Structures are given as C-alpha cells and as structure tokens.
Amino acid sequence: MPTITWSDDLAIDDSQIDFQHRQLLDTIGDIEDALAAGDQRRVAEAMPFLRQYTLTHFADEERALQLIGWPQLDAHRELHRGFTQRLTELDGACRRGDLTAGTMLLGFLAAWLAGHIRGADREFAAEVRKLRQRK
Ligand SMILES: [Fe+2]
Ligand SMILES: [Fe+2]
Known part of the structure; x- marks a missing residue:
C-alpha cells in the first residue's frame, strides 16, 4: 500500500482535472510500491505512462x-x-541505475504534485468551474 495516495483535500472540484490528478497520484503510488518491492521492471513500465x-x-x-x-x-x-524537465532528469538517472534516484524521484513527484495542486492549480479552480458551467 503506497504512502503516496490521492486524498479528497486535493480535489479542486473540476471533474476532468481531479480525475487526471488522481491518475497521476495513483501512478506515482504504483511506482512507490514497485520501488519498495525492488521491482525495476514495473518501475520501467510505469514511467513512460507517467511521463x-x-x-x-x-x-x-x-x-x-x-x-x-488566466492572467x-x-x-x-x-x-x-x-x-x-526534472522528471526527465530523474527518470534518466533511474534508468542509468542510480540507486538514490528512485527515492529522489518519489520525493520530488509527491511533494511537487501535492504542492502544485493545493497551490497554483487551486487558484484557477473557481474560474475553470465557471467555464464548464457555461458549456
Ligand atoms: Fe497545473
Ligand atoms: Fe494540475
């Protein structure tokens, strides 16, 4: 069971964006599980999808x-x-067999994504909701 998981406090109440954020976090959780199990093949399979x-x-x-x-x-x-760019760098380091890169990658992915969703993405949420309602 990964420690990196979706939680409802990450929702910005736009169904498309929330769905995609959830998929991203689920994929990162899969990568975390695979790294914990030492399953490099699963990591290698999940990374192209994540990217x-x-x-x-x-x-x-x-x-x-x-x-x-949006201004x-x-x-x-x-x-x-x-x-x-950072994802590409860390993915490259992982593939070169850098053992610390996997941990760095997970830390970076989880922290960046959660921070970005709670910060910058939430700022525009209300405006995007209005846009979808107009459709
Ligand atoms: Fe964003
Ligand atoms: Fe986003």
Missing part, C-alpha cells in the same frame, strides 16, 4: 487556462515545464 500522462494533463490544463484567459498562464506553463 505521457503528465504531458496530457498539463496540455489539457493549459488549454482550460487559455479559455478562461498567470505563462507562469503556470513555466511551472509545468520545470516539472517535466
């Missing part, structure tokens, strides 16, 4: 921010870009 899903989520979120005319879109995009 791809992260890109999908960030693109969907940035599209929603564009639609609402901090560029800054938010930069946050996403920084995360993607």
Whole structure:
C-alpha cells in the first residue's frame, strides 16, 4: 500500500482535472510500491505512462487556462515545464541505475504534485468551474 495516495483535500472540484490528478497520484503510488518491492521492471513500465500522462494533463490544463484567459498562464506553463524537465532528469538517472534516484524521484513527484495542486492549480479552480458551467 503506497504512502503516496490521492486524498479528497486535493480535489479542486473540476471533474476532468481531479480525475487526471488522481491518475497521476495513483501512478506515482504504483511506482512507490514497485520501488519498495525492488521491482525495476514495473518501475520501467510505469514511467513512460507517467511521463505521457503528465504531458496530457498539463496540455489539457493549459488549454482550460487559455479559455478562461488566466492572467498567470505563462507562469503556470513555466511551472509545468520545470516539472517535466526534472522528471526527465530523474527518470534518466533511474534508468542509468542510480540507486538514490528512485527515492529522489518519489520525493520530488509527491511533494511537487501535492504542492502544485493545493497551490497554483487551486487558484484557477473557481474560474475553470465557471467555464464548464457555461458549456
Ligand atoms: Fe497545473
Ligand atoms: Fe494540475
């Protein structure tokens, strides 16, 4: 049972974004379990999904921010870009067999994602909800 799990206090009450955040945290939880079990094959299988899903989520979120005319879109995009870059670095280190990289990767993923969801993502939640209601 992973320590990194979704909890309702992470919800920003937008069904698409919450669903994607939940998928991301579930995947990180799977990676945590696999690392704890020393199952490198499972880690290697989960990482491409995590990287791809992260890109999908960030693109969907940035599209929603564009639609609402979010003034901090560029800054938010930069946050996403920084995360993607660090994820690539740590994934590379893991694949090179750096034993500490797995732990660093998990710590980074969990802290960044929870912090980002509770902070920057929550700030635009009300505006995105209004946008979805207009549809
Ligand atoms: Fe975001
Ligand atoms: Fe997000």
